[in-house]
Amino acid sequence: xxxxxSCSSKLRLLEGTLRRGLPDTLLVYGTVMTINPGNPAAQxxxxxxxxxxxxxxxxPCREVALADSDLYTNTHTVYYRDLDACCALLASAGAVNxxxxxxxxxxxxxxxxxxxxxxxxxxxLSGSTxxxxxxxxxxxxxxxxxxxxxxxxxxxxxxxxxxxxxYLATLIRHFPSVCLxxxxxxxVSWITSYPFGAMGPGYTLPQHRRRGxxxxxxxxxxxxxxxxxxxSYGYMAIENYPMQSLLSNCWPRPRAWHQTDLCPIL
Numbered sequence: 241x242x243x244x245x246s247c248s249s250k251l252r253l254l255e256g257t258l259r260r261g262l263p264d265t266l267l268v269y270g271t272v273m274t275i276n277p278g279n280p281a282a283q284x285x286x287x288x289x290x291x292x293x294x295x296x297x298x299x300p301c302r303e304v305a306l307a308d309s310d311l312y313t314n315t316h317t318v319y320y321r322d323l324d325a326c327c328a329l330l331a332s333a334g335a336v337n338x339x340x341x342x343x344x345x346x347x348x349x350x351x352x353x354x355x356x357x358x359x360x361x362x363x364x365l366s367g368s369t370x371x372x373x374x375x376x377x378x379x380x381x382x383x384x385x386x387x388x389x390x391x392x393x394x395x396x397x398x399x400x401x402x403x404x405x406x407y408l409a410t411l412i413r414h415f416p417s418v419c420l421x422x423x424x425x426x427x428v429s430w431i432t433s434y435p436f437g438a439m440g441p442g443y444t445l446p447q448h449r450r451r452g453x454x455x456x457x458x459x460x461x462x463x464x465x466x467x468x469x470x471x472s473y474g475y476m477a478i479e480n481y482p483m484q485s486l487l488s489n490c491w492p493r494p495r496a497w498h499q500t501d502l503c504p505i506l
Contacts, residue, residue: 242332245285251276254285254296258319262471267346268319270437271298273470280414281435286335294325297335298436305340310403313410314342317436345436379428381460384417388427395443411435416468418461420453429453431461438475439465442483454483 245251255276258269275283275298282304287293299305299316307313316336320326329335336342384392389409396404411417411432419430431442431454439461444454462472474483 241288242329242335243287243290245287245290248276250290251285253291254287258296261319263473265296265319266471266473267317267436267438268296268298270470271317271435272296273437274415274435281410283435286329288325288329294322295320295329297326297329299336299342302337305337305342307403308337308340310407311341311343312398312404312407314340315435316342316344318344318346379420379422380425382419382421382427384412384419384427384430384432386412388412388419388430391427392430392432392441392443395445396441408432408441411441416461416464418457418464420448420457429457431457433461433465434475436475437465437470438473440475 245254251272255269255272258265258272262269271283272285274281275285282301283298284301286295286297286299288295296319297316298318300313305314314337318326386409389405389412392408392412393401393405396408398404411434415433415435417430417432419427422428428448429442429444431439433439439458442454442457458474466472
């Protein structure tokens, strides 16, 4: 059985329930928080039952997920309390477009899909407010602009470049970001945030590294997200050791989730 939650009052109730379940509900909670103020990424929320539920599943609306091979736009998040209920919801008609390449983020057990999973590190900031950033002389602080999408696309190593550009432009347009601009107004270091509330992707141009820019920007963005009511956390691949080291120095409480990438079987 599958229910789509579209009523704003129900979504607010769900948000409160998920907040009480943090940090286990982190990814789904972050997505639901972006839906309530206007749903800029056009996400929908599915549950197995209401008001008592065992599974919460989020995914892009069908009118947004038009490209069958766009792994990043076709991102789903899941939180479940019962594995069988999760499997049943995923198998429900209309729950998942199995003809697409997509990824599922959350506490999804690999057994639910019958496929292997990739472990990811998610660094969760504990405490009431993020720490302060170092004081330094730095380029001008600003936010990313959609005109910067080509620069981000050229430095992001995932997916297909044209689809990436559209995805990154969506992140810049609708979600908080911070960057440092040089004297010509070009970004030299930046970080944005995902539709599920996590910080990233981030990058510093090689000639501007080892100056503490990324530490500063991570803390600034964490403060901005925290002020908006989001939990502050970073999302990265398990093999991204430099960013893991940076965040572990800032935020000493890592947690591991799983990502499962599913592709059409031809």
